[in-house]
Amino acid sequence: MSAAAAVAAVFRRCPVTGLKIDRHAENLIKVNAVISIVTLLVGVIAAIGLVLTRWQAVHLLPVDWFYRLLTAHGLNMLIFFILYFEMAVLYFAGPVMLGCRVPTPRLAWGSFALMLAGTLIVEVMVFSGKADVLFTSYPPLKADPWYYLGIILFAVGALIVTAIFMATLVVAKREHTYEGSVPLVTFGALTAAIIAIITLLHGAAIYIPALAWSLGIITLDPEVYRLLFWGLGHSSQQINVAAQVSIWYLLGGLTVGAVVVNEKISRTAFVLYVGFISMASAHHLLVDPGMGPAWKVWNTSYAMYLAVLASMVHGFTVPAGIETGLRLRGFVNGTFEWLRKAPWSDPGFAGLMLSLVIFGFIGGITGVTMGTEQINILAHNTLRVPGHFHATVVGGTALSFMAVTYYLIPLIFRKKVALWKLARIQPYLFGIGITIFSISMTFAGIFGVPRRHWDISFAQAPFKYEFPPAVDLMLALTAIGGLMAAAAVLIFIASAVISVFFGESLDLAALTPGMAGVPQGLTKLPPQQYESETVAKVHGAGTPGTVVLVAVFLLVFVMYYYTNWKMLSVVWKIG
Amino acid sequence: MEELHSALVAPRGIWWKAAGRQERIWVTVSFVWCMILFAMMPLWHIKGGQNPSGIRARVEPEAFRRRVDQFIADYKIGSEAGVPLVAPPPGSDVYLLARMWQWYPALVLEEGKTYVLHLSSIDVNHGFNLQPFNVNFQVVPGYDYGLRITPNQAGDYRVICNEYCGIGHHLMTGKILVKPAGSAAVAPVAQGGTR
Ligand code: HEM
Ligand SMILES: [Cu+2]
Numbered sequence: 001m002s003a004a005a006a007v008a009a010v011f012r013r014c015p016v017t018g019l020k021i022d023r024h025a026e027n028l029i030k031v032n033a034v035i036s037i038v039t040l041l042v043g044v045i046a047a048i049g050l051v052l053t054r055w056q057a058v059h060l061l062p063v064d065w066f067y068r069l070l071t072a073h074g075l076n077m078l079i080f081f082i083l084y085f086e087m088a089v090l091y092f093a094g095p096v097m098l099g100c101r102v103p104t105p106r107l108a109w110g111s112f113a114l115m116l117a118g119t120l121i122v123e124v125m126v127f128s129g130k131a132d133v134l135f136t137s138y139p140p141l142k143a144d145p146w147y148y149l150g151i152i153l154f155a156v157g158a159l160i161v162t163a164i165f166m167a168t169l170v171v172a173k174r175e176h177t178y179e180g181s182v183p184l185v186t187f188g189a190l191t192a193a194i195i196a197i198i199t200l201l202h203g204a205a206i207y208i209p210a211l212a213w214s215l216g217i218i219t220l221d222p223e224v225y226r227l228l229f230w231g232l233g234h235s236s237q238q239i240n241v242a243a244q245v246s247i248w249y250l251l252g253g254l255t256v257g258a259v260v261v262n263e264k265i266s267r268t269a270f271v272l273y274v275g276f277i278s279m280a281s282a283h284h285l286l287v288d289p290g291m292g293p294a295w296k297v298w299n300t301s302y303a304m305y306l307a308v309l310a311s312m313v314h315g316f317t318v319p320a321g322i323e324t325g326l327r328l329r330g331f332v333n334g335t336f337e338w339l340r341k342a343p344w345s346d347p348g349f350a351g352l353m354l355s356l357v358i359f360g361f362i363g364g365i366t367g368v369t370m371g372t373e374q375i376n377i378l379a380h381n382t383l384r385v386p387g388h389f390h391a392t393v394v395g396g397t398a399l400s401f402m403a404v405t406y407y408l409i410p411l412i413f414r415k416k417v418a419l420w421k422l423a424r425i426q427p428y429l430f431g432i433g434i435t436i437f438s439i440s441m442t443f444a445g446i447f448g449v450p451r452r453h454w455d456i457s458f459a460q461a462p463f464k465y466e467f468p469p470a471v472d473l474m475l476a477l478t479a480i481g482g483l484m485a486a487a488a489v490l491i492f493i494a495s496a497v498i499s500v501f502f503g504e505s506l507d508l509a510a511l512t513p514g515m516a517g518v519p520q521g522l523t524k525l526p527p528q529q530y531e532s533e534t535v536a537k538v539h540g541a542g543t544p545g546t547v548v549l550v551a552v553f554l555l556v557f558v559m560y561y562y563t564n565w566k567m568l569s570v571v572w573k574i575g
Numbered sequence: 576m577e578e579l580h581s582a583l584v585a586p587r588g589i590w591w592k593a594a595g596r597q598e599r600i601w602v603t604v605s606f607v608w609c610m611i612l613f614a615m616m617p618l619w620h621i622k623g624g625q626n627p628s629g630i631r632a633r634v635e636p637e638a639f640r641r642r643v644d645q646f647i648a649d650y651k652i653g654s655e656a657g658v659p660l661v662a663p664p665p666g667s668d669v670y671l672l673a674r675m676w677q678w679y680p681a682l683v684l685e686e687g688k689t690y691v692l693h694l695s696s697i698d699v700n701h702g703f704n705l706q707p708f709n710v711n712f713q714v715v716p717g718y719d720y721g722l723r724i725t726p727n728q729a730g731d732y733r734v735i736c737n738e739y740c741g742i743g744h745h746l747m748t749g750k751i752l753v754k755p756a757g758s759a760a761v762a763p764v765a766q767g768g769t770r
Contacts, residue, residue: 535579571710
């Protein structure tokens with residue numbers, strides 16, 4: 001390390017992981033995580049209002065507040081909560097994991113201030129009713145110009161943080177803070193950062209014109225807006241996927257000592273994410289009048305589903321790494337001993353596994369199916385859409401973020417996890433709740449129940465329509481699952497806030513096995529056996545449990561996919 | 576043994592190594608499945624009956640409104656719930672205009688006959704959702720989406736708006752009545768919706 005840098009940066013060494021941690025990185029992780037959790041709280045309060053309104057029997061909110069809170073929910077959850085958390089992940093995967101200083105601490109704090117200012121402006125606009133346009137703000141629906149400005153400030157701040165992450169990689173390499181290649185987790189975060197840059201540039205391409213349009217300076221074509229907006233909106237989901245998969249690998253390592261089965265395959269799969277992301281905008285335009293069939297087919301499939309291939313690869317390598325890691329601990333019997341003996345009471349591990357299953361089985365399968373050009377005729381703007389993405393970005397990404405927080409609290413904040421008993425059931429409550437929520441919403445959507453709709457009883461509409469009674473049941477289940485998930489989020493927030501601000505400090509050098517308030521992986525790691533005999537045995541068997549899991553996955557996928565073609569084939573002929 | 580490490584560890588040396596047998600098989604199977612997923616879409620364009628291609632054109636909202644008015648003047652047979660009821664001949668161009676917060680006009684079609692249904696909006700985005708069949712299309716101002724449709728079942732269908740279009744979004748319902756094949760010249764229909 002150069003002398004100047006050594007003077008500027010203050011480090012501490014983590015006695016558990018052996019990582020060397022820069023003070024600025026640590027503090028930036030803290031503030032981003034805290035704001036992330038505050039916005040999560042706003043989002044979840046809105047969510048409770050939304051589910052209780054869509055549950056037609058309760059129908060809680062008046063019409064204007066339904067759409068206002070829908071706007072607030074989309075923005076706070078999808079944009080603020082997720083992105084602040086990802087900023088924290090970038091500071092963790094960069095400076096912390098590479099043992100490097102934050103290259104430009106002042107700029108880093110400046111970009112945080114920018115994001116915060118943007119957030120505050122947007123919140124004021126939304127809650128004062130000056131931006132009842134939902135988070136998509138499709139023109140000609142118009143919000144106050146300050147709204148677009150707030151989003152731009154936030155996005156510029158986020159762009160700077162990704163640039164700082166890139167700079168960290170360069171500085172770490174130059175100052176030789178690590179040897180060999182960057183760890184897989186950092187590599188995954190790097191792909192997330194690259195995608196973030198592409199995405200945020202789309203963001204500039206759409207929000208700057210939208211700001212100008214809202215000021216009456218230019219005109220804006222509604223279809224071009226939709227194309228570019230989703231270049232931002234859907235690509236940013238690829239950031240989430242890359243970040244979430246990186247966290248899966250991270251949690252696998254922290255909780256059970258999962259190994260990287262093959263660096264080449266995992267890294268190649270990450271690279272595939274980068275290649276095809278901008279194309280995903282097409283998922284939202286499949287039944288739009290703007291584009292032709294060739295464009296739709298090519299783009300919706302990310303050039304022949306290569307990004308889907310990437311996710312299917314991670315869907316194998318992540319559990320395979322966990323299985324190998326556990327087999328190395330001597331759980332070698334049968335197909336599933338490793339799974340039975342896994343630390344299910346560790347919220348980090350439980351969250352990781354539930355996130356993996358919900359993301360893959362529900363989110364992945366429903367998403368690829370309704371992203372098929374023709375099948376989208378059955379799904380566009382129905383409740384199938386939120387049913388799908390609450391399985392991906394909520395059951396998958398948000399759950400993985402919560403799970404890793406149970407490790408960040410002891411490792412970064414150096415506190416015990418408060419409300420430990422509740423925290424241990426939290427991933428289950430959340431996972432089961434969001435599963436019920438997503439599946440019942442999807443079923444309601446199969447009946448054609450629209451998303452973003454205040455009153456499907458059409459009580460005041462000129463032509464009446466009544467959905468079949470099954471829909472009432474589905475919406476009631478949606479509400480119950482949603483409330484379970486919301487309760488779990490509140491537990492998570494309470495646990496995190498109490499831990500961080502009022503929690504018991506933790507001496508990381510003096511951990512004892514089975515200590516309350518400390519995730520199991522940190523204290524009770526049964527040793528992995530690395531004698532060549534065990535390793536050879538594990539290598540010989542491979543990962544039979546994972547093979548069974550992915551085979552079941554593929555079967556469900558094929559069945560769901562072709563059932564949808566069957567459903568499509570009976571409706572009116574359309575062409 | 577040194578080669579077994581977690582994803583937190585910076586791998587040293589050359590990690591570009593051949594994958595194990597199980598991974599190779601899974602990657603191959605996944606790849607084949609992805610190709611099948613891809614092939615289904617062009618295949619359905621050739622063999623299937625439901626495609627969102629349509630005839631797509633730009634149209635000024637004013638021009639579209641004039642076409643709708645002409646269409647109504649030509650084929651109007653009555654009115655229902657405050658909107659004209661229009662019965663175009665089989666094979667013709669049919670117009671459905673979306674605006675805050677109305678589908679305009681109501682249509683009477685014949686089972687088994689083909690029409691070109693033109694959708695557009697004169698204000699914000701709207702969403703065409705046909706019930707109870709659950710068929711969905713985006714309706715974008717400035718664009719004319721001409722879909723060749725062949726209703727395959729008689730019935731009283733509803734059109735619901737499923738793109739948020741402002742505070743009256745939930746008021747936006749419309750009607751398409753499909754008469755059984757071969758039924759005599761269309762007669763005016765009773766007031767009020769069904770159910
Ligand atoms: C914790 C439990 C949650 C519940 C109960 C919940 C519930 C809901 C409900 C009822 C809707 C409205 C569906 C509609 O009427 O169209 C909705 C929309 C949405 N939710 Fe959630 N949600 C939760 C968490 C999240 C999280 C964590 C995220 C993102 C990370 C998220 C992202 C969204 C988005 C983007 C929308 C669409 C907004 C729009 O259509 O404009 N939700 N959610
Ligand atoms: Cu509408």
